[in-house]
Amino acid sequence: MNQSVGKSDGTTATTDISIRWQWLTGFVLTSLLAFYGTLLQAGHPAGDSMRLFQLEQATPVVSAPGLALPGLDGTMHQLSDYQGQVVVINFWSTWCAPCRREMPALEKAWQRLKPAGVVVLAVAMQDDPEMVRRFLQESGVTFPILLDQDGKASQQWSFSGIPATFVLDKRSRIIYRAMGLREWDSDEIIHRLIELAERE
Numbered sequence: 001m002n003q004s005v006g007k008s009d010g011t012t013a014t015t016d017i018s019i020r021w022q023w024l025t026g027f028v029l030t031s032l033l034a035f036y037g038t039l040l041q042a043g044h045p046a047g048d049s050m051r052l053f054q055l056e057q058a059t060p061v062v063s064a065p066g067l068a069l070p071g072l073d074g075t076m077h078q079l080s081d082y083q084g085q086v087v088v089i090n091f092w093s094t095w096c097a098p099c100r101r102e103m104p105a106l107e108k109a110w111q112r113l114k115p116a117g118v119v120v121l122a123v124a125m126q127d128d129p130e131m132v133r134r135f136l137q138e139s140g141v142t143f144p145i146l147l148d149q150d151g152k153a154s155q156q157w158s159f160s161g162i163p164a165t166f167v168l169d170k171r172s173r174i175i176y177r178a179m180g181l182r183e184w185d186s187d188e189i190i191h192r193l194i195e196l197a198e199r200e
Contacts, residue, residue, distance in 0.1 A: 053188045055167065055176035064089075064172050065156035069123065069146035072133060077146055079172055082119050086197040087168040088184075090122045091154055094131045098181045099163045103141050108185035109193075110143045116197040120144075125162065126151045169196060 067089070068078045079087070090106060092099035103122075110120040120143040124132045129147060136145065148154050157166065159179060167176035175196060182189065 052181065052183045053186045055178055055182075055189060055192060058166075058174045058177050061173050061175060064166065064168050064174050067123075067146075067153060067156075069148055069153055071144055071146055072129060072136075077121065077144060079168075083172060084170050085117050085119050086170060086193060087119045087121060087172070088113075088165060088193070089168065090120070090163060090165045091125055091157065091159065092122055092163045093125050093127045094135045095127070096162050100135065100139075102163050102181050102184070103135075103139055105182070105184040105186075107139070107141045107143065109190060112185065112190055113193055113197075116194045118193055118197050121146060123148050123154060125154050167193065167196065169199070 064079060066079060068076060070076055088106075088109075090102075092103070094100065106120060106122070110118075113120065122141075122143065123146045125148050127147070127149070129149075132145060132147070135141075157164070159177075161179070163178075163181060165178040165182065166174050167178075169175045176192070184190075
């Protein structure tokens with residue numbers, strides 16, 4: 001009788017452990033999937049943190065589309081104004097959370113890149129100018145912000161989501177692309193941009 005009870009208790013204990021293990025495994029897997037989804041929504045390209053410090057080589061190298069847009073102060077900016085300089089063009093909007101997160105890094109990068117003659121421009125797509133002004137005041141961003149309120153100018157550039165950034169050489173050719181959030185003030189990206197600016 002006691003042996004029978006002992007076997008029954010052992011079976012029950014084993015079953016309890018198995019159920020708890022299955023629950024724990026399911027919980028861990030669910031948490032990992034949720035974390036991966038959060039990374040994607042936060043703008044991390046494919047959840048791969050290494051890509052935050054990398055630029056994609058544009059192939060083939062082609063001339064950049066034209067761009068002529070007003071700044072917040074009404075001054076017109078054209079790409080031809082920056083001929084002979086390396087230009088970083090970032091497409092963003094205040095309603096885009098990854099874009100907002102990326103802006104302080106772009107500002108820090110610009111401060112480091114200015115001595116090398118690198119220009120940083122940001123194109124606010126289909127955005128409210130007042131919201132843009134408020135964001136700039138809060139974030140301390142000082143590089144030029146251009147307004148593409150109807151989004152037509154941005155449609156000339158090849159990208160499907162924002163933030164999207166293009167790096168142009170001194171001949172206004174697209175050399176690098178970055179689709180998604182990047183750590184623009186990282187040494188890896190800064191050195192690559194300065195290297196491009198030092199080329200003839």
